Amino acid sequence: MTPAASGVVLALDAGGSTTRALVLDPAGRPLARAAAGPGNPSAVGVQTALGSLRAAVSQALAGAGRGGREVRSTVLATAGSDRLVSPETLVEHLGLDPGVPFRRVSDLLAMFHSAAEEDTGAALVAGTGSVAARVRDGALERVVGGNGWLLGDAGAGFWIGREVARAVTSDLDGTGPATALTPALLAEFGLVDDRRPREGRAFVLGEIVDLVHAAAPVRLARLAPACFAVADAGDAVATGIVAAAQEELATLVRAVAGPGPLVVGGGVWRRGAAGALAPGLREALAGRDVLPAADGLLGAASLALRALGLPTTPLRALRGAGADPPS
Amino acid sequence: MTPAASGVVLALDAGGSTTRALVLDPAGRPLARAAAGPGNPSAVGVQTALGSLRAAVSQALAGAGRGGREVRSTVLATAGSDRLVSPETLVEHLGLDPGVPFRRVSDLLAMFHSAAEEDTGAALVAGTGSVAARVRDGALERVVGGNGWLLGDAGAGFWIGREVARAVTSDLDGTGPATALTPALLAEFGLVDDRRPREGRAFVLGEIVDLVHAAAPVRLARLAPACFAVADAGDAVATGIVAAAQEELATLVRAVAGPGPLVVGGGVWRRGAAGALAPGLREALAGRDVLPAADGLLGAASLALRALGLPTTPLRALRGAGADPPS
Structure with missing residues (x-):
């Protein structure tokens, strides 16, 4: 032995x-x-x-x-x-x-x-952040995305959560359309929907802004599941965010095109791929051997x-x- | 007396x-x-x-x-x-x-x-952040924008600086076009343009990501002046960011439409208004009595x-x- x-x-x-x-x-x-x-x-x-x-x-x-x-x-x-x-x-x-x-x-x-x-192919993770890489001979040949929540990680959990919070503030200050994301966010934050004006703003809007800035920014990623759920229920704003997120992920998929399989993982990937794919992402994935991990x-x-x-x-x-x- | x-x-x-x-x-x-x-x-x-x-x-x-x-x-x-x-x-x-x-x-x-x-009109500030208000009888009747760097303040200094940093990371990882914003940011950060690969990334990209996340996020606003300068020199990416910022400010201007003058101020407003205005902003300002402060x-x-x-x-x-x- x-x-x-x-x-x-x-x-x-x-x-x-x-x-x-x-x-x-x-x-x-x-x-x-x-x-x-x-x-x-x-x-x-x-x-x-x-x-x-x-x-x-x-x-x-x-x-x-x-x-x-x-x-x-x-x-x-x-x-x-x-x-x-x-x-x-x-x-x-x-x-x-x-x-x-x-x-x-x-x-x-x-x-x-x-x-x-194989030892050659590509990988994509979309969880709280997003990053993709081309793998060649068992080593990372090219990494794209993954530059952290402040600059990159487009299309992933934090990015989606921030878009949700932005859509809700636009709803509440009237610069954007009404959306079912607003009651979903208020429920997640445990806030009462009090829109009485205080110095020119809906009272609850000030509460949201204070809560968001008091917490670690990446905590916004917790709003991503609500976005998928509200999109599934047909809300146009949430559907637009999910589609925009998928287009961002499509950019990563295209950037790591080449021979070998594309291994995909991460909670946002799994949740997003469970629904309809945006055209750009569907196109980017066409003909690829996609393996989940x-x-x-x-x-x-x-x-x-x-x-x-x-x-x-x-x-x-x-x-x-x-x-x-x-x- | x-x-x-x-x-x-x-x-x-x-x-x-x-x-x-x-x-x-x-x-x-x-x-x-x-x-x-x-x-x-x-x-x-x-x-x-x-x-x-x-x-x-x-x-x-x-x-x-x-x-x-x-x-x-x-x-x-x-x-x-x-x-x-x-x-x-x-x-x-x-x-x-x-x-x-x-x-x-x-x-x-x-x-x-x-x-x-007058006691009635509107005001718009675009500095590090952006916010607008409708004023009626000497009080704030409606405030829009100004929800802080993480959610709002679109089109202002932090927002522009973040777009600059994002454009540079896309340039450096090859997911976006080359732009003169990259040498401008490296000069501002005091970094050498070392693009030799390290674990699949340009070495300097890792340095930028580390520096950005180590500082207070609003410090990104210091990149806004470089964006205007590079746009003036004809760079397409910088011009696109300036135009997108102005479209964001146009949304605020439209949201506070009504009788009375529109008072405008803030460093980003002054710098942006010194150049050509994006169509949406020009249209939003048409017929308004615009007073700088x-x-x-x-x-x-x-x-x-x-x-x-x-x-x-x-x-x-x-x-x-x-x-x-x-x-």
């Missing part, structure tokens, strides 16, 4: 809200999964991120009845900066053997490998197996609903 | 970057002016705002050879919330006689009265004189360049 065959491989996907861990045997069969809190050090700080990673790893290894020293290969997929924590720190902190392969990859690259067998966990597992020269074919059976941890 | 005739009137305009004070005699003749730092408590906090107000008032009264107890009427024009400091606190803090008229008004209403003789200081002076039943006609001579303090 080779050392690799006697141990396990470890896949990690550290996101801004959840950290997932998956332990597999050398044949690519899952032994245990676990989930913990946010593991992106750019988003939540190094200590919180390390704590989440350690919790997820400990729980998954315990579930598999193994220890950190039995891990033969680890791949950690993460969003955010890779300069905040060194690989050496991570290996030590997670109790891994420093002599075996440890690789950190972009969450976008991991998501690509979660669904694609839940996250980067299976891709991390695939890369961790490949680092040992082991086959990844058993992972095919895990794609789809099985990719989510049981927590 | 009446008490009013023996004293002075005090006009104050407390903005987010400058606080201006003007002391006049009862005949409406200016005796002294002064300027100090930011005086908007919503923007800079109560202590800083009070300090700026006291500095401007002390200096202006000293210049006029008068004391706070000789002030017979005060009007303070201010942006932001009027709930952070009570009038009583202001009167005491500024060393004014609590028995004489003291009124606080919106900066928008004061700007209207800086240029308009530098700020709300003369309007505050006018309202302070009127509070004593004194004529405001001498203020006419002060409109134009003379409204700015000598600092």
